[in-house]
Amino acid sequence: MTVMSIARFERFFRTAAGLDVDKNDLKRYSDFVDAKLYDLPTVAQATAKANARDIVRTSDLPITKGLQESIHRFRNIDEEVELKPILEQLATHPPLDRTPDPDTEAAYPEIIGGLSLALAESFKILHPDLKNPQTRHWDEARAVFDLLL
Secondary structure, eight states: OOHHHHHHHHHHHHHHHSOOOOHHHHHHHHHHHHHHHHHHHHHHHHHHHHTTOSEEOGGGSOOOHHHHHHHHHHHHHHHHHOOHHHHHHHOOOOOOSSEEOHHHHHHHHHHHHHHHHHHHHHHHHHOTTOSSOOHHHHHHHHHHHHHHO
């Protein structure tokens, strides 16, 4: 990730939840994004298969009401932070038996943005006074997301 990308990443977490993240958090964040971009399409693939389709549609993704709201809030924050171009680079998905259609692939950066915003906010829900997340905070947040998504 470039220095510009790191600065935007740091600014995003500061804007989203008043958190100070550093370069060590980039790896944790990248691992989180990779895991969720494996989980979401995997579930979507099963939905597409159950509906006898060879392609995965956006509606197949298990997007909850809360995640949808986070995606909408991310759009507003992203106007200021401009993180979406970086998320487009992160939005690679694992090979699946069913291929996502172009609209679904195009939705991945904003879905990642919504997940990122929800992640940042979850730190503050779990630890309201937190300023600089440590490994244990990342582990706790990830455990919650793994439980729900």
